[in-house]
Structure formats: C-alpha cells, structure tokens
Amino acid sequence: MxxxxxxxxxxVLIDLDRSEANLKKAQAAADAAGIALRPHIKTHKLPLFAKRQVELGAVGITVQKLGEAEVMADAGLNDLLLTFNIIGAAKRARLKALHDRVTIRTVADSAETVAGLTETFADPGHKLGVFVECDTGMGRCGVQSAQAAFDLARIIASHPGLHFAGLMTYPAAGKYREAAAWLADAKALFEAAGVDLPAITTGGTPDIGHMAEAGPATEYRPGTYIYMDRxxxxxxxxxxxxxxxxxxxxxxxxxxxxxxxxxxxxxxxxxxxxxxxxxxxxxxxxxxxxxxxxxxxxxxxxxxxxxxxxxxxxxxxxxxxxxxxxxxxxxxxxxxxxxxxxxxxxxxxxxxx
Amino acid sequence: MxxxxxxxxxxVLIDLDRSEANLKKAQAAADAAGIALRPHIKTHKLPLFAKRQVELGAVGITVQKLGEAEVMADAGLNDLLLTFNIIGAAKRARLKALHDRVTIRTVADSAETVAGLTETFADPGHKLGVFVECDTGMGRCGVQSAQAAFDLARIIASHPGLHFAGLMTYPAAGKYREAAAWLADAKALFEAAGVDLPAITTGGTPDIGHMAEAGPATEYRPGTYIYMDRxxxxxxxxxxxxxxxxxxxxxxxxxxxxxxxxxxxxxxxxxxxxxxxxxxxxxxxxxxxxxxxxxxxxxxxxxxxxxxxxxxxxxxxxxxxxxxxxxxxxxxxxxxxxxxxxxxxxxxxxxxx
Structure with missing residues (x-):
C-alpha cells in the first residue's frame, strides 16, 4: 500500500476522512438552520465530491465558469447555479447548450447583462432562471441598492424567455449581519409590491458558522469548507x-x-x-x-x-x-x-x- | 481572419513581433557581451519558442523541473540545464532517462544532493555534469561561500559518475555587482588551486541590461525577457x-x-x-x-x-x-x-x- x-x-493530498467530516458538519448545520446548501465546486473541481455533496443533502451545486458547469453537467450533476455575469454571444451559446440539458440558472447585475441574455433566451416554454446579483458589502459585482435589485428583477421578469429566480450575493467575510440586513431591506420591497421573491442565495465559508443568521437567505453557497485552509x-x-x-x-x-x-x-x-x-x-x-x-x-x-x-x-x-x-x-x-x-x-x- | x-x-495573447524582437535584442546583447545565452523556458513553456531561442543563437535551454525537461526533450531540444537540486530515487531515475537521450546537466548545493546523485550516476563513461549552486545574495538555495563552492566542487569531481560542470547562481534582482564579486572570489580560489572551472552560469531578466557586467560569468539564463511584464x-x-x-x-x-x-x-x-x-x-x-x-x-x-x-x-x-x-x-x-x-x-x- x-x-x-x-x-x-x-x-496535493486530500484527507478523505476530514473532507467527509467537513461536508457532513456543514450539511447538518444547514439542516439545523433550515437553509438549503448549494456548495461551490470551485474549491475541489471534482465530480466525485460534487456528487457526494448532493448525496449528503445539497440541493445542487454552484459554479463560477461555464467550463466548470460543462464538466459537472457531463459528470451527471443536473442542478447548477452559475454565479457570474455571462457576457457575449459565444458564452451565451454555451449557456444555452447547458440549459437544454440540465437545470442551470445564472445571475445578472445590470440591464446590459439581461439584454444580452434576451438575445439568446426567448422561449417562454423554457425560461432561463436569472438571479439579481447584489453587492451587500463585498465591493465586487452587484447592484448597489435594494431598489436597484427590485428594479432589475422587474426587467428580468418582463422578458418572456427569462424567469426572475431571486437574489444572489457573495457577502464580505465577517459581514454576514450587514448582508442579512441588506437582503431584508430588499425582501421588504418585494413584499410591499406583492412581487414574488422565489429565493435568496448567499455564501461563503468564512461565516459558515453563522448560517442560521443569514437573515432572509434561503440558500447558502460555501466552497472552501470541504477542505478548509489557513x-x-x-x-x-x-x-x-x-x-x-x-x-x-x-x-x-x-x-x-x-x-x-x-x-x-x-x-x-x-x-x-x-x-x-x-x-x-x-x-x-x-x-x-x-x-x-x-x-x-x-x-x-x-x-x-x-x-x-x-x-x-x-x-x-x-x-x-x-x-x-x-x-x-x-x-x-x-x-x-x-x-x-x-x-x-x-x-x-x-x-x- | x-x-x-x-x-x-x-x-492569453502573445504578440509575436514583440516576442521575436525581445529574443533578438537579448541574443545581440549577449553576443556583444561575449556571454552565452541559455534561456529559461519556465516563462513560455513552449517548444516552439525554445527552438526559436536556439535558432537565434542560444547554446541550450534552462528548465526548473524534470517535467519541463521531459517535454522539451520530447520536442527535440537536446542541451538542457536543470537548475534545481534533484532529491530522491524517483526523480533521479527520470533524470537518468533524460541523461541517456539528451545532454542534461543539473545542480547541487549540498553533499546530500551529491550523495544522492552518486546512487544513480556511477558510469565513468557517461558522467552527469553537476554545477555547484551558489547563493550570491538571493537568499534561496546555494552554498554560502566561495570556499564552500570550491569544496563541493571537489566532492563532485571525486565521484566517477559525476563531472564538475561549473558554478551556477540565480542572483538577486539588481545585485549583479555583488553576484559578480562573489563569483570572482570563487573563481580566484579555483585558479589558485589549479582546478578547472569549466563554466559560470547566472541570470536573469531584471539585470539583462547588465550582461556585460556579469563578471566572470560565461553564461546567462534569462526567462521573462521573451514576454516581459509589469x-x-x-x-x-x-x-x-x-x-x-x-x-x-x-x-x-x-x-x-x-x-x-x-x-x-x-x-x-x-x-x-x-x-x-x-x-x-x-x-x-x-x-x-x-x-x-x-x-x-x-x-x-x-x-x-x-x-x-x-x-x-x-x-x-x-x-x-x-x-x-x-x-x-x-x-x-x-x-x-x-x-x-x-x-x-x-x-x-x-x-x-
């Protein structure tokens, strides 16, 4: 041996007992918090662990690149969230090919991203689910206010080939309270207007110990938790x-x-x-x-x-x-x-x- | 088109006119300085550019890993310097396989590295060339003094399967004068003892404008110069x-x-x-x-x-x-x-x- x-x-060595313990611990914590787990596969990049995450109770997986989505779809994963603004006809064609064979949803933080998506996704019988990406403090992508999130959601919903799937954020590490407050404000806007808000998805591993405090979030997307690091x-x-x-x-x-x-x-x-x-x-x-x-x-x-x-x-x-x-x-x-x-x-x- | x-x-885009101009400029500068050029392929990792470097006048190439050497040997490059202490029987077996089909030399900065090499390389009819790696200011690998370089050279030369090939250093950026002085001291020791010092090889791109001031060095190993960067x-x-x-x-x-x-x-x-x-x-x-x-x-x-x-x-x-x-x-x-x-x-x- x-x-x-x-x-x-x-x-690179992976200790299987440790990774399995990390997966089970997070799934148990998500179950206890009543929040769905949708692990990000960017950490392991391995179909075997993506499948194990789903076996243990994850509702699906998160990917950051179309190429990652293609690998995972080829391996049999069939519920994917692509948390990246997809720009350009070439990438949209790849997204459409995925959409035709698995459940895949994506995000948008601008009218430009949405307008691009409408060029490729126009079938009311097979809508593409699109989350509004929200900047809840990370300072990266995302709409800057709850009102902007609401407005972009309405634009998405106005297109026959698109379906407004909810709100998505990647919060700054340690700022889960601020992110939760931001999302709660946005949720209140949807409620006041009587507009359905199907889901709210957040992350990540640094605040995985606070999943129960993720506010109105319905889904959590940790990545690093499978391996952990310094x-x-x-x-x-x-x-x-x-x-x-x-x-x-x-x-x-x-x-x-x-x-x-x-x-x-x-x-x-x-x-x-x-x-x-x-x-x-x-x-x-x-x-x-x-x-x-x-x-x-x-x-x-x-x-x-x-x-x-x-x-x-x-x-x-x-x-x-x-x-x-x-x-x-x-x-x-x-x-x-x-x-x-x-x-x-x-x-x-x-x-x- | x-x-x-x-x-x-x-x-990644490579502007071919710019890379070609960079290669030619460095070769011309090396020729003018009377120093041999042995480019490090770690930058491009491409056989086509390694071959072009040799076509333009390089005496051979430098690699940092056995895997790089194997790729380049497979592509027809036949004069390689592996500037890394090779430790362990598995790696030495790969080095021996390369040594049996191309000219490849390596480095050592310790008696331990040399002792390991003697376990695999014992044929006086097909000696492995070994440079002594010298720490001329970089603070990484390398013997710490000219005397230590001389002593290790004598140990290498004492083994029937090894050949003392010269001194090798990767100088700290901007410290070419200090490196040249260090190497000059070492060269003086060899001369005083009447011991042949076949070659002195140095680098790299940050001080490529000072190749003529590389002191007693006979060979220069720039890598980044083909592409340059910020x-x-x-x-x-x-x-x-x-x-x-x-x-x-x-x-x-x-x-x-x-x-x-x-x-x-x-x-x-x-x-x-x-x-x-x-x-x-x-x-x-x-x-x-x-x-x-x-x-x-x-x-x-x-x-x-x-x-x-x-x-x-x-x-x-x-x-x-x-x-x-x-x-x-x-x-x-x-x-x-x-x-x-x-x-x-x-x-x-x-x-x-």
Missing part, C-alpha cells in the same frame, strides 16, 4: 485539524542553519496571502514559517523549530487558500489513514472561461 | 511597448461609476505582486488601476480614466509577472498585427515535478 510519504513531490483557520471557521488539503513537499536544500528550501513555490501554493503573513502552515513543523515563495522554491525559516528538517524530508503544508491550489495541479491524491486510496484528475481545473 | 478582440475571454518595466528592463504577453479580459460589470469588474482574477493574473501595487497594467486604460483580484473577478478602479469602459468591452492587461500566468492556461493565442496566427497548447504547463 502506498503511503503518502512515498508520493513524488510537490503533490485563511479559514484565521477566520475562525476551522482548526488546522479540520484541514483536509495539504501540499506535500520535499526539503531540497538547507543552505543555512535556519533556512530550509522546499520544492513547492508559488506554482504549488499560489501567492495568495488573504491578509495573512507567510505562505502556509507546516504540519510537521508548526513553528516553521514559510517566509518566501518563488515559482518553484519555498523558503522556510526554521529558527523557531526545536528539531529542524533535513534534506530529503517530506513535509505537508496547509496553504493560505486551498481553492487556487487545486487549479495548479492536474491530479490530486486521495488519502485515508495516511495511505493512498486513489489519484484523480482535477476535472474542472483550468476551465478559465 | 480572427482578430484578437474576437477571442473568448479570459485568454515587474520588468518597474525594474527598468523593459517598457510597456516591449511587453508581448497580455491577458485579454471582458468588462462584465460596472456596479458603480468608478468600478469595473473583469472576468480575469487570480486564476488568470495570479496574485503575484513582486513588490508592486496593483495587479497589472491595462493597455487600453493606462490610468485604470487593477485594485483587487478574487479567483475569477478582477476589480478595476477607473476613477482616473477620462473615458470609462463599458460592459462588454474587452481590454488587455500586462500582468505583474508573466511566468506563472502561462502556467494557468492550457492554451495561448499567438497574435501578429492584432490577428490570430495560431492557438498553441502550453506544453510544459503544470509540470509540477
């Missing part, structure tokens, strides 16, 4: 013992007493900092600090380590942000009790458009 | 007009007067900052500032732009660091005079080990 320490480095530990959403994804690396150089160099750099761990200092948590050397990354080298300060790693040792690193890490590897290794169970291709990796 | 503006986004412009090694690689993106949202959102985030541009503020230079809107990236969204502040982009517009972004960008895309689009010439797979993308 292959042990994880025998896998050539750098490599940023989620910093946010209080997980402990290092919850983290299912690690990057396996080898000590390739020990140029000085306190410097260790590994064969994992930004092309394995990414440069994402997410407000943190350093580039990951070393499982075997918790006092070590990953102080620098170049493309293929990681530089570790081991001055605080009582015992110091030697050339040839393998270590596991919990990255700052697990989602883009899986985008860098063609395969990940599924591990249970330290042994390799299966090596699987990251099917939706690199689906850039 | 497909114009670049018709390519679906996000996408970090090289900041370093004074290029202008924006030299930059051959851009990321094509679409404006997908204009939530506020001064905010534009594009469909290119950290999974297209990477989070690499390299000391810069912001995440890239927008060709069409030079006054715009790419202020934030999430995985699939880029946030642009267009407050300083006289004319502001509209939803559906396509823009080109010169990234901070072009090398990891090509690692995120399965294909790049080769462009001449604004028209698509060819779309090619990034053959050595994702070769993580």
């Amino acid at each position: 292959t042990q994880f320490t025998d896998i050539d480095t750098p490599a 940023s989620q530990v910093a946010a209080g959403a997980a402990t290092f013992e919850d983290c299912a994804l690690t990057v396996l690396a080898t000590i390739v150089s020990r140029p000085t007493e306190n410097r260790a160099i590994i064969d994992a750099g930004s092309k394995a761990l990414t440069s994402d900092l997410l407000g943190l200092v350093g580039h990951g948590h070393v499982v075997e050397y918790p006092d070590a600090r990953v102080v620098g990354l170049s493309e293929e080298h990681g530089t570790i300060d081991v001055s605080a380590c009582a015992q110091k790693p030697r050339i040839g040792d393998v270590i596991r690193i919990i990255p700052n942000h697990c989602c883009p890490v899986t985008n860098l590897f063609d395969h990940v290794h599924l591990i249970r009790d330290g042994a390799l169970v299966e090596t699987v291709p990251v099917a939706a990796r690199g689906r850039v458009d | 497909t114009q670049f503006t018709d390519i679906d986004t996000p996408a 970090s090289q412009v900041a370093a004074g090694a290029a202008t924006f007009e030299d930059c051959a690689l851009t990321v094509l993106a679409t404006i997908v949202s204009r939530p506020t007067e001064n905010r534009a959102i594009i469909d290119a985030g950290s999974k297209a541009l990477t989070s690499d900052l390299l000391g810069l503020v912001g995440h890239g230079h927008v060709v069409e809107y030079p006054d715009a500032r790419v202020v934030g990236l999430s995985e699939e969204h880029g946030t642009i502040d267009v407050s300083a732009c006289a004319q502001k982009p509209r939803i559906g517009d396509v823009i080109r972004i010169i990234p901070n660091h072009c090398c990891p960008v090509t690692n995120l895309f399965d294909h790049v689009h080769l462009i001449r005079d604004g028209a698509l010439v060819e779309t090619v797979p990034v053959a050595a993308r994702g070769r993580v080990d």
